[in-house]
Structure formats: C-alpha cells, structure tokens
C-alpha cells in the first residue's frame with residue numbers, strides 16, 4: 001500500500017470557498033502522486049473565539065456562530081440544513097447558564113464539528129473522501145495524573161503506530177476535525193491550544209505517515225517575528241529540537257506540543273502557506289541538526305513578571321530553594337527562568353492566561369516575606385536566542401549587549417543543552433534588542449546554510465497577487481507622475497478613498513456617532529470632508545481645535561471632542577469656555593481643580609486595564625501606559641464629581657492603534673458598561689478608535705460585521721446608551737501615498753540601497769514602529785523586479801530606512817517611488833530634522 005501523508009489546515013485556511021478549492025486541489029495532487037491522504041482541519045476562523053466567549057463570559061453566541069456557518073455554507077454552495085443536528089446541540093448548551101467542564105469541552109469542539117459537516121458536503125462533490133470520527137482514533141490517556149480540568153481541556157493521548165487500525169482504512173482519502181478527542185468512555189475531550197496541530201501529529205504517528213504537513217497562512221518559521229522585523233528570514237531546515245525551542249520561546253507558527261510525537265517517530269514535518277501552495281516552506285527533520293554554531297531565531301515574549309529574592313540565609317542553607325519554590329507551587333505559579341547568585345534568586349513568571357494578578361503577587365510577597373526580601377518587576381520582556389552551540393557566538397553577541405549598557409538586563413540564562421540563551425529586559429527595550437541581535441547574528445552572516453528568503457521578499461510575490469481591491473493609485477499612475485514632477489517629495493491624498501472608508505464604517509450600525517481622530521491627518525480638506533459627511537471631529541490639542549474650526553466653518557463647538565493627556569490646565573479651561581466636549585483622563589485634575597470643572601458636563605477616560613495594538617508605543621491602556629483613570633480610582637472619582645457638581649455624561653476608553661481583533665471594542669464597552677452604575681448621569685459610552693487596516697500583506701482586515709454584531713449585543717443589554725467611536729487611521733491610511741524621487745543607488749556587498757529625496761523627516765513610522773509600507777517604483781511600474789534593496793532617505797541617521805529588503809525593478813536616479821498607505825500618521829508626524837523640509841501635502845485633483 002502506498003504511504004500516508006497527513007495534511008492539517010488551520011482556521012484561516014478553511015474559512016472561504018477559495019481556500020477550500022485550494023485544499024481540494026492540494027489533496028487531489030497528493031492522490032495523483034500515489035499517496036493516501038488524511039486531512040485534519042480546524043474550525044473556520046472566528047468560531048472558536050465566539051465559543052470561548054460563552055465558556056468564559058457566559059455570552060450567548062448561537063446567533064453569531066450560526067451566521068458565520070450559514071455564510072460559509074452559502075459560499076460553499078452546500079445545504080445549511082445538514083448543520084441542524086449539531087446546531088441543536090449548540091443551542092441547548094448555549095441556553096444553559098452554567099456549563100461544567102465536560103460540557104464546555106463539548107461546546108468548544110462544535111466549531112470543528114460544524115466546519116467538518118460543511119467541509120465534507122463540499123469535498124464530496126470533488127473527491128472520493130470519507131469522514132473519520134476523532135473519538136474512534138484519539139483516546140486520551142488513562143494514566144494522566146493532572147487535575148481533571150486539564151485532562152478534559154488539554155488531554156494527552158498515548159499514541160503509537162497501530163497497524164490494525166491502519167488496515168481498517170481501505171480508501172485513499174479521509175478527513176477528520178481536529179482539536180477534539182475522546183476519553184476511554186467515549187466522552188469528548190480537547191487537545192488544548194494549537195490542538196488541531198496535535199491531532200494531526202498524533203494521526204501521523206498512528207498511521208505511520210511518511211510526512212506531516214501543516215498548512216497555515218505564513219510560509220513557515222522565520223528567524224524573528226516578521227511584523228517587527230520584516231527582514232526576518234525563512235528557515236528552510238530545522239531540527240525538531242530547535243523548532244521546539246522556537247515554539248516555546250514565543251514563535252507563533254507551531255505549538256510545541258505537536259512537535260514531540262512526530263519527533264519521537266522521526267516523521268518529517270513540513271510547514272506550508274495555503275495562500276501560496278507552490279512556495280517553499282520550513283521542514284523539520286531529524287537529519288537537520290546544524291553543523292556549525294548558529295542562531296536560528298530570535299523571539300520576544302512580553303508581559304513577563306520578574307521576582308527578585310534576596311537573603312543571606314540562602315548561603316549554604318540546605319532546603320532553602322525547596323522552601324521558596326514550594327510557595328510558587330502552592331500559588332499555582334509556574335516558573336520559567338531561574339538565575340541564582342550567592343544571596344539572590346531571580347525568577348520569571350509567564351503571564352500566559354493572565355494568571356499573574358496584583359492579588360496573586362501580593363499573596364506571593366506575603367508568603368515569601370519570612371524567607372527573603374522580595375522585589376517584583378512587571379512589564380518585562382524575554383528576548384530569546386535559539387540555535388545551536390550558541391556559546392560559541394559570544395564574541396558576536398557581547399558587542400550588541402554593550403550598546404544596551406544604560407538599560408537594565410535583569411536576567412541572562414543559558415540552557416545547559418546550549419540551544420537557547422535568554423535576556424530579560426524592560427518591555428520597551430525588547431524589540432530594539434531583538435532587532436540589533438538579528439542584524440548581527442542573522443542578516444550580516446551571509447554564509448549561513450538553511451536560511452531562505454526574507455519575509456519582505458516572500459510577501460512581495462504574495463501582495464502582487466492577493467491585493468484583491470486594487471489601490472486607488474494604480475489607476476492614476478500618469479497623473480501622479482505629473483504631480484511629482486513639480487511637487488515631489490509630496491504626500492497625495494485621495495478623497496474618494498476616504499469616502500469609501502466612511503461608508504465601510506457606517507456599516508457599524510450599533511455606533512451612534514463617529515468622531516474622526518484628527519491627529520491621524522489634520523489636512524483641512526480632509527477635516528472638511530469628514531464634517532460634510534456626518535463624521536464629527538476629535539482633537540487632542542488646542543491647535544487641533546483651531547485647525548478644525550478653521551477647516552469646518554460653522555461646526556458646533558459641541559461636535560468637537562477634546563481628549564488631551566497631561567496637558568496644561570489652561571487648555572481645559574479654554575476648551576470648556578468654547579463649549580467643546582472635554583474628556584478627562586487624570587483624577588488629579590478633578591481633585592486639584594474641582595472649581596474649573598464645576599457645573600460642566602465631562603466625559604471620563606478610564607483605563608480598561610489592558611492595551612492592544614500593533615506596537616507597544618501605541619497601546620494606550622494598562623499600567624504601562626500613561627493614559628486613563630485606573631480601576632482603583634473610578635469609585636473615588638465618581639463620589640468626588642458628585643460632591644463637586646461635576647456632571648459625568650459619558651465614559652471613554654481607547655485601547656491602542658492598529659487593532660485587528662473585532663472583539664476589542666465590545667470588551668471596552670463591557671468594561672465601561674460595568675462602571676455605569678457609579679455614574680447615574682452617564683449616557684454615552686465612547687469605545688475609542690484604533691481600528692486596524694490591512695497593513696502588512698499577511699494581515700486579515702478587521703471583521704466589521706463581527707464588530708458590529710458584538711456592539712449590537714452590548715447595546716441590547718444597555719438601553720438608552722449612546723455609543724461613540726473615534727477612528728483615525730482606519731479612515732485615512734489608504735487615502736495617502738508618499739511620492740519621492742530616487743537620488744542615488746549603491747551596492748555594499750550583496751546589499752542594494754535605493755536612496756530617495758526624503759526619509760524619516762517625512763515618514764517616521766518604519767523607523768519608529770518597524771511599520772511596513774508597500775513601496776513601488778511608479779516610473780517602472782510594469783517592469784519585472786530584478787533585485788532586493790533597502791529603500792533609505794537622506795538623513796544622517798542609520799534608522800532612516802523606509803523599507804528593508806524590497807524587491808525592486810532596475811531603478812534609476814530620478815525614478816519616482818511611491819510609498820503606499822501613508823495617509824495616517826505620515827505628514828502629521830513629520831519633522832525638520834537635519835533642517836530638511838518634509839514632503840508637502842496635496843489633495844489629488846479628481
């Protein structure tokens with residue numbers, strides 16, 4: 001009999017008819033090559049998150065889940081009626097107020113099961129394929145000694161090749177839902193996070209497969225997180241051990257649990273990109289142990305808490321460590337890194353499921369206090385190098401660390417197997433350190449085997465194909481080249497694109513009022529366009545208020561929102577005098593100057609406790625950020641306002657920028673909603689902005705339908721509440737392009753450089769956030785790309801880079817480059833650094 005191959009497809013790979021067409025084609029090809037195929041799939045994306053909302057927040061989800069599934073059924077052209085038996089079960093579980101752990105497992109497995117029903121109906125039209133029930137194949141271990149909940153939700157199976165079961169399969173092609181398994185009594189259990197990968201790995205072992213292929217939405221494992229380091233390189237060959245270390249140190253592509261089974265049985269594991277099936281990927285195999293010392297990947301894990309324990313008693317005292325660690329055990333805290341000295345032990349705690357709360361830390365300090373002095377550092381990040389014989393690379397690592405001398409490196413640990421080395425630093429240093437190490441250890445070393453193209457290079461091919469909605473500038477090449485002749489360097493803004501975004505936004509029908517965050521782009525024509533089309537304006541400085549008043553004559557002061565932060569008192573006074581709506585985000589203003597606010601109606605900005613966003617500088621909630629009234633102060637502030645005749649008419653929170661998780665705003669609304677009882681006069685809930693756009697080519701856009709759905713549910717529970725939202729980037733990012741002429745080109749070894757006439761003085765986002773912007777040569781738009789280059793500006797600063805490792809056509813001096821999606825936070829963040837005037841701004845004459 002021919003050999004088995006197990007193919008696993010994740011959530012985003014099974015959520016549209018196009019993806020299922022690709023899957024059918026891939027399966028077909030394997031069968032034609034004489035292989036037998038088992039396809040393991042996840043739930044269509046979004047469903048598992050919804051189901052989790054039921055199990056964690058007891059929010060009813062049947063309607064939302066049904067919508068996702070019926071949409072997919074319609075796309076696939078299959079009868080949704082087939083889902084009814086599964087949906088009946090789902091509804092009966094959803095209707096219950098409390099689910100025990102068994103029932104939770106049952107509910108959480110419904111995403112995979114329902115997707116499976118639709119998948120089979122679709123695939124059977126194209127393939128001779130049969131369904132396998134995971135509960136017949138994956139049976140959880142009877143020897144698991146962990147707590148019952150863990151046995152149910154993150155079950156382990158004792159799996160070995162099973163010739164008898166293999167023989168029971170006579171067909172060439174099967175499919176199975178992932179993530180779920182059965183226990184010995186036939187009840188549903190789950191395989192935990194990344195569970196479908198584990199299902200596929202188990203099945204590969206059981207069937208004695210020749211290969212396991214994990215199909216996902218990235219090309220494979222990269223040498224760093226491409227979203228912060230776009231020139232991260234694809235790793236072509238990895239040993240299982242290295243891959244496990246990478247997964248454990250923060251790499252997101254594979255879950256460590258799925259590697260062990262295939263490692264133990266020597267089954268090669270291939271990672272492939274469903275969006276580009278023909279492209280190369282990463283292969284894990286036993287033979288891939290590197291020959292010479294190398295670092296293969298550098299990853300960051302954020303939200304690490306450090307505990308430093310100091311005591312002279314530990315010196316030569318038997319059992320001291322045991323006593324200390326026992327306390328952690330009793331509090332259920334799992335220790336990650338440990339470093340010890342004669343009188344100090346420092347350990348790190350991973351905050352995986354938000355278990356490290358202030359209360360837990362208080363308890364920990366108290367329990368440890370008889371033994372030692374305790375100091376806690378929150379908001380640290382671990383930067384981990386994974387590789388092979390890393391110690392041999394100390395001469396390259398040390399100089400990088402020395403440039404961080406003024407920053408604190410809290411702990412350094414090295415594993416005894418020499419496969420990883422970790423530095424724990426303050427969260428705001430982690431990205432910088434990772435980037436510097438990546439540059440020296442991976443990018444500068446051109447001799448390294450096993451490294452493929454960079455993410456930026458790979459994504460170039462994908463963007464040209466996958467950008468389904470053509471950008472506005474593609475149709476206006478000649479006019480833009482004309483404009484650049486007299487005006488470059490210049491930003492060009494396209495108002496119809498803004499109009500398109502406004503119309504998208506208006507699909508969020510749960511929101512009563514939109515306020516455009518004018519700091520994203522305060523060009524007068526853009527402000528006027530917003531006002532003319534029913535979008536109000538949000539400002540953060542008196543200058544922005546003036547700009548709005550000038551650009552929008554006749555605007556009512558009350559339609560302007562003022563949300564400053566640490567601004568001088570007189571700015572609040574001036575705004576109140578004008579009748580502008582003021583939002584206050586610091587209790588001390590109210591406590592120190594109650595007279596200023598007496599008799600006025602204000603909105604309070606609260607800190608919902610955790611931020612989100614594309615970069616830590618733009619996360620604007622959580623203790624690490626300077627914004628908002630912390631939860632502990634809300635009640636005293638409420639009392640104070642009541643005593644001093646300050647009316648609180650609404651509550652506001654803004655979690656950050658570039659957020660693609662559609663549940664963010666309903667979560668904020670829930671938090672603000674939970675505070676409403678303290679503020680009887682409050683009728684407005686402002687959930688802030690931060691709506692992300694497709695910025696990186698690998699991103700999926702924000703799901704506005706889901707966002708609206710969640711906010712609608714919130715409104716249904718809070719009658720008479722008006723919802724406000726303040727998007728900035730979402731409205732204007734796509735409308736702008738930056739045009740600049742090429743000044744010079746240069747080669748340094750294999751590294752090409754294309755210099756243009758303006759740089760970080762016009763667009764600082766790449767230098768500041770590592771932001772990725774598409775860059776094309778507008779003069780040579782139809783030419784094939786020939787080489788890879790960094791696009792740089794003329795500023796005297798190494799950070800003056802606009803794009804790293806970009807595939808470009810042959811580029812000549814005076815060609816015009818276009819940098820896309822620069823309508824938000826471009827011109828408004830420009831400077832005169834080096835006394836170079838930044839690019840001017842032009843409205844595209846349409």
Ligand SMILES: *Cc1c(COP(=O)(O)O)cnc(C)c1O
Pocket residue numbers: 517519520538540563654656657658688689690691726727728729730
């Ligand atoms: C910056 C800002 C926004 C807009 O953020 P975007 O990411 O551009 O949507 C909204 N509200 C407040 C208070 C802000 O500071």
